[in-house]
Amino acid sequence: MNATQLRNPTRSVPVGSVTIGAGHPIVIQSMCATKTADAEATAAQAEALKRAGAGIVRIAVDGRRDAGALRAIREKTGANLSVDLQENYRIAGDVAPWVDKIRYNPGHLYHHERNRPWQDKVRYLVDVAGEHGCAVRVGVNCGSVDPEKREKYSAGDSIGPMLESALDHCNLLDQLGFTRYCVSLKDSDPLLVIELNRRFASQRPDIPLHLGVTEAGMPPEGILKTQVALHALLSEGIGDTIRVSLTLPNDRKHEEIDAGRRILADLTAGRPPQAGALAPGGLNIISCPSCSRVENEAFVELAAAVKRITAYASDQPITIAVMGCRVNGPGETDDADLGLWCGPNHVNLKRAGDPVGAFSYDEILPRLKSELDALIARRRGQTPPGGY
Ligand code: SF4
Numbered sequence: 001m002n003a004t005q006l007r008n009p010t011r012s013v014p015v016g017s018v019t020i021g022a023g024h025p026i027v028i029q030s031m032c033a034t035k036t037a038d039a040e041a042t043a044a045q046a047e048a049l050k051r052a053g054a055g056i057v058r059i060a061v062d063g064r065r066d067a068g069a070l071r072a073i074r075e076k077t078g079a080n081l082s083v084d085l086q087e088n089y090r091i092a093g094d095v096a097p098w099v100d101k102i103r104y105n106p107g108h109l110y111h112h113e114r115n116r117p118w119q120d121k122v123r124y125l126v127d128v129a130g131e132h133g134c135a136v137r138v139g140v141n142c143g144s145v146d147p148e149k150r151e152k153y154s155a156g157d158s159i160g161p162m163l164e165s166a167l168d169h170c171n172l173l174d175q176l177g178f179t180r181y182c183v184s185l186k187d188s189d190p191l192l193v194i195e196l197n198r199r200f201a202s203q204r205p206d207i208p209l210h211l212g213v214t215e216a217g218m219p220p221e222g223i224l225k226t227q228v229a230l231h232a233l234l235s236e237g238i239g240d241t242i243r244v245s246l247t248l249p250n251d252r253k254h255e256e257i258d259a260g261r262r263i264l265a266d267l268t269a270g271r272p273p274q275a276g277a278l279a280p281g282g283l284n285i286i287s288c289p290s291c292s293r294v295e296n297e298a299f300v301e302l303a304a305a306v307k308r309i310t311a312y313a314s315d316q317p318i319t320i321a322v323m324g325c326r327v328n329g330p331g332e333t334d335d336a337d338l339g340l341w342c343g344p345n346h347v348n349l350k351r352a353g354d355p356v357g358a359f360s361y362d363e364i365l366p367r368l369k370s371e372l373d374a375l376i377a378r379r380r381g382q383t384p385p386g387g388y
Pocket residue numbers: 288289290291292293294295323324325326327328329
């Protein structure tokens with residue numbers, strides 16, 4: 001199949017110099033992992049990603065210092081810029097003049113100013129986006145689903161609340177007369193990504209979709225997971241823009257774009273993903289791609305070390321999550337058998353969603369290995385070593 005043919009008849013969503021949807025070429029995106037407040041470094045990374053072929057480059061903005069850097073970043077790079085908002089949605093007003101797109105997460109929107117209806121918050125964002133000619137992405141993520149939606153569904157149903165959240169936001173945006181938006185529905189499980197996006201597209205084939213597998217991890221597994229999901233969806237005409245989220249050091253971030261290009265080229269050439277290499281039922285390491293919010297520079301190294309020291313358990317049906325910060329770390333390690341999320345000086349460890357403790361960067365790897373050994377022993381019906 002040609003990746004630009006047989007696509008859903010989605011709306012056209014201009015983002016700076018590119019257009020998402022309406023049969024336009026699929027846009028490959030990436031995200032800066034530099035500190036946003038460091039305008040020099042962030043603009044340099046945005047430029048490098050643009051040179052590698054990124055149609056849109058996302059930047060996390062959490063506070064006034066980040067927002068204050070946006071003007072300088074804009075002046076130093078011609079990349080099409082998207083800002084990633086967290087709970088403080090009001091910061092959109094400060095950054096919109098300098099960017100082309102605003103991404104908000106319905107789950108995070110819920111937490112700030114709890115007494116204010118989410119509809120009012122979306123109205124504010126739409127007013128800001130409209131005033132400054134920005135596109136919007138409604139970015140629904142498995143680790144941070146709107147709690148009101150989650151309560152309506154059974155604990156095992158992760159698709160229902162995410163889908164309802166996305167559809168409700170689309171309906172409101174449409175009612176407000178704002179159509180310059182796309183949607184993403186991301187999970188760390190490629191099969192859930194396929195199901196979520198298929199179901200969304202069957203109800204709203206007109207809305208452009210941003211596809212990706214969140215916390216896909218390190219190459220090559222992270223690329224394969226993403227390829228499995230994207231190949232299935234794009235083959236069905238679903239998806240207008242993609243991101244391959246990979247845990248990589250800053251100087252290798254361009255590999256996300258290279259991977260995106262290869263996935264699209266394979267699809268065009270009819271080459272199927274090498275899904276067998278994922279060893280279904282074996283050890284699954286999910287790790288975030290890192291961004292400006294990462295709390296310790298050692299995060300990428302830590303994720304690589306986790307992969308290295310757990311390789312002996314590759315045939316075990318165990319999921320280990322490694323996350324870079326407190327913003328998404330606590331939520332996105334909930335479903336893992338063992339979860340790590342970074343603080344500035346300590347790494348927090350969870351076992352099946354329950355906190356085990358905070359360990360120094362020197363202590364965490366031996367402790368993780370003990371936990372893994374104990375988990376394997378318990379599953380074999382043996383007494384865990386070390387009394388865990
Ligand atoms: S977990 Fe934190 S550091 Fe990692 S990508 Fe998400 S927001 Fe960024």
